[in-house]
Amino acid sequence: MKILVADDSRVMRQIVIRTLRQAGYDDHDIVEAEDGRDAYEKVRSEGPDLVLSDWNMPNMTGLECLQALRGSGSTVPFGFVTSEGSAEMREKAADAGALFLIAKPFTADTFTEHLDGVLA
Amino acid sequence: MTDVSDAGLRRRATDAPPAIADLLHEATVCEIAEQAWLALVGEDEVLVPLPAPLPADALSSWVEIVGPWTGAVVLTCGRDTALDLTRALLGGHAPAVVEQEDVHDALGELANVVGGNVKAVLPGPSVLGLPEVGTTPPSGREADSVRVALLWRGSPLTVRVQSVLAERENEVPL
Incomplete structure (x- = not known):
């Protein structure tokens, strides 16, 4: 399976990928995207099985990316990994079609909890 | 948390x-x-709440919060500490020579995560800006700020949550 990790911070992408490994998802292919627009294009070109996206990014936010994907007919499973975990953000994420929102800082257990149902 | 919300409403x-x-x-x-x-940073990486003077060559990262409360969350530490933090964040992926771009990325992301969680306990709705990094963080009202001094691996760092300067409050939004 293939996971697309979208975050404008290279360091945070590394942390997310490291946490995926720690959570036991070490046999999946990882594709990286550096903002929402890049993520949108890589969903089209790479066909990932899951998108893990930051929310606040330049060019196109994670939410705009998700809305654009759903608007174009994509049903790719999509979850946010973001520093903002308020009820308002979670509601916006769910309304747009996100499966979950993982708030930073996170642990491997948090990843397992949210991803097992998607990647199992 | 209830006290925080009540204070904001009043x-x-x-x-x-x-x-x-x-x-x-x-x-x-x-x-x-x-x-x-x-x-x-790491599961053994504790922060000790002890004040110590910051070095002269300090580096800051910050995110702005705009909403019922408007201001910035500023993280400041010495450049050597920022470099060590970057290596710790990158873990096994840290290159032999860490580029300044990675240092700014790492320090900015720490401010982003701290700022996002500070935003969550403040009255909303509010908007979090993208992280910025530099030697001159935005000026704030010293009297209207919450500042904590911490030690990480014996090196000082500060987290400051500060309201914007008065003149910025008078700006008319476009």
């Missing part, structure tokens, strides 16, 4: 800008920073 009711000290306690800022360090 302030808004009078149309006065809320003072950050009424909305946020130092202990909350410490707890947010500690959780960020344990999860992102």
